[in-house]
Amino acid sequence: MEFSFGASASKIIHSTGFSDLAGGDLIMIAVACTLVYLAIWKKFEPLLLLPMGFGCLLANLPLSMMAATDSGGLLNFFYQGVKHEILPPIIFMGVGALTDFGPLLANPTTLLLGAAAQIGVYTTLIGAVYLGFNMQEAAAIGIIGGADGPTSIFIASKLAPHLLAPIAVAAYSYMSLVPLIQPPIMKLLTTEEERKIKMAQLKPISQTVKIVFPVVVTFVCCLLLPGVTPLLGMFMLGNLFRESGVTQRLHETTETHLINIMTIMLALSVGSSMTGDSFLRLETIKIIVLGLLAFGFATAGGLIFGKIMCKMSGGKVNPLIGSAGVSAVPMAARVSQKVGADADSSNFLLMHAMGPNVAGVIGSAVAAGIFVSLFGDMGGAADTHAALAPVIGNPEPGIQALATVVDAIKQ
Numbered sequence: 001m002e003f004s005f006g007a008s009a010s011k012i013i014h015s016t017g018f019s020d021l022a023g024g025d026l027i028m029i030a031v032a033c034t035l036v037y038l039a040i041w042k043k044f045e046p047l048l049l050l051p052m053g054f055g056c057l058l059a060n061l062p063l064s065m066m067a068a069t070d071s072g073g074l075l076n077f078f079y080q081g082v083k084h085e086i087l088p089p090i091i092f093m094g095v096g097a098l099t100d101f102g103p104l105l106a107n108p109t110t111l112l113l114g115a116a117a118q119i120g121v122y123t124t125l126i127g128a129v130y131l132g133f134n135m136q137e138a139a140a141i142g143i144i145g146g147a148d149g150p151t152s153i154f155i156a157s158k159l160a161p162h163l164l165a166p167i168a169v170a171a172y173s174y175m176s177l178v179p180l181i182q183p184p185i186m187k188l189l190t191t192e193e194e195r196k197i198k199m200a201q202l203k204p205i206s207q208t209v210k211i212v213f214p215v216v217v218t219f220v221c222c223l224l225l226p227g228v229t230p231l232l233g234m235f236m237l238g239n240l241f242r243e244s245g246v247t248q249r250l251h252e253t254t255e256t257h258l259i260n261i262m263t264i265m266l267a268l269s270v271g272s273s274m275t276g277d278s279f280l281r282l283e284t285i286k287i288i289v290l291g292l293l294a295f296g297f298a299t300a301g302g303l304i305f306g307k308i309m310c311k312m313s314g315g316k317v318n319p320l321i322g323s324a325g326v327s328a329v330p331m332a333a334r335v336s337q338k339v340g341a342d343a344d345s346s347n348f349l350l351m352h353a354m355g356p357n358v359a360g361v362i363g364s365a366v367a368a369g370i371f372v373s374l375f376g377d378m379g380g381a382a383d384t385h386a387a388l389a390p391v392i393g394n395p396e397p398g399i400q401a402l403a404t405v406v407d408a409i410k411q
Contacts, residue, residue: 020062024276031274032056035169044176048149048267052172055271068273075272082157082164088150088233094259095150095361096238097251099329101213103355106202109309110321110352114359116305117325120145120298121195121367124290131286136160139371141287143295143370147178147326153270154231155368159375165274166284170291174352176330181292182299182323182335194310195343197318199352210243221366227376228369235365237371252401253254298326302356325355327360 035053039046055075058066065072068079081087104110124143133141136159143155144167152171156164174181187195214236222229241251243363306322324332333353340349 017062017064020063022276024280025060025062027280028060028276030058030275031058031279032271034317035271038173038176039348042340045172047263048172051264051267052168052274054272055268056274057271059272066272067248067272067275068269069275074325078269079272081262081265082153082269083161084363085154085157085230087262087269088154088157089230091150091266091363092231093234093238094254094262094331096214096235096240097242097255097259099235099239099242099358099361100354101210101239101243101358102205103202103214103351104358105205105209105210107352107355110355111359111362113302113305113309113322113325113356114361114363115325116322117298117302117356117360118363118367119301120294120296120326121196121364123297125371128290131290133283133286136375137163139375140167140281141290142294143167143289143364143368143371144174144287144291145298145326146360146367147171147175147295147298147328147332148361149175149325150266151231151364151368155371158372162278163283163287165270165278166287167291168270169274170288172391173329174291174295178295178326178331179330179335179338181295182332183339185296185299186303186320186323186335186339189300192309192343194307194319195340196347197310197315198344198347199316199318199321199349204350207243207245211240214239217362221362221369225366225369225373227372228365231364231368232362233304235361264297296347301322302326302360318347318349318352321349321353321356322358324355325360325363327357327364329357329361330354332360333357 029261032053035049035056038044039049039053054313055066058064059075061118065073067073067127070074078087082136118376125138128138128141129135139159140156140160140163143152146152149168149171153164153168156167160167196203216234218233221232224347238254241247255276302322302325303319304322305325306319309317309322310319318340320336321333324336333350336353337348337350340347
């Protein structure tokens, strides 16, 4: 058998991934490296952006068979946990195990601040419809305003799986940028005197109340909105592990090893879905812009309602804690503390801000349940898009779409 060095060399070269590298692959590899850079050197959500960025890198190496769509691959196996709604609820259980409901129970009115911050979710939904997304896609994009990564992934996997990658990247990227995004809005919407307001110390909450609360919330919310049960139910179960006093081993496992393992799997699988075909689209730019607006509106909504509570309480509520109504726990609460301390170094708002911060987690989960109930059983995306999505520049379809949303909510 005659040996040809040239033919053998050519065969080896064509068997490598270098021969299949395309422009889209190179762009996505650059995106992956950017996420890794932000995670390591800028410390932006490193526990999420680092594995997500590396998953994106693996998925865009030609012939690697590591993309989420490559059946039989390792990351495709992980991705089934996203597709079948397994990983986000388990992570929510870990978040529940880490969460103290004490500040919320000590001052129940802060629940309203968490609800007010959800205005970012609903205004973004309307904006997404106006920009041409169908109702299911718009609902998935709107949840970015809740500042809750697992909830965003959960809803995207149910309503708009083809938009999972850009929605996840937008959600986690803006969560990591909360310390940069929120302070300018907080200072714009509050006065120096308001930022200096000192709040009274919170009263202690009994263990019995802390045990009863997650059970009651699960019973009421999951009966009202069955679609929210996987998220809210697991969140409350994790918190019950924490507060019951009889499941220390389960609590320790849930808040440490389990949530860490699930985070690795979730971030890798989401990163592996970030291929050129799914990410390099005009829709991605729209989602990034809408995500920023969602965070801005959510922060503003919480602050404005905080100012209302400040007036109604006779100046006893610092409006800054309203910005923590977004559910980026505990980062948003820390931002409230920092801005308040900048105005008065003796001001301590962290525990007060944890109330609306935890309420924001519940609020975003409830918003997700509403969207699943309204849009989860709608027809095909193409039909929905044709019926509801407006044409940019033509306000009449946008008004019709808004009317449809209002009618659906009334029903």
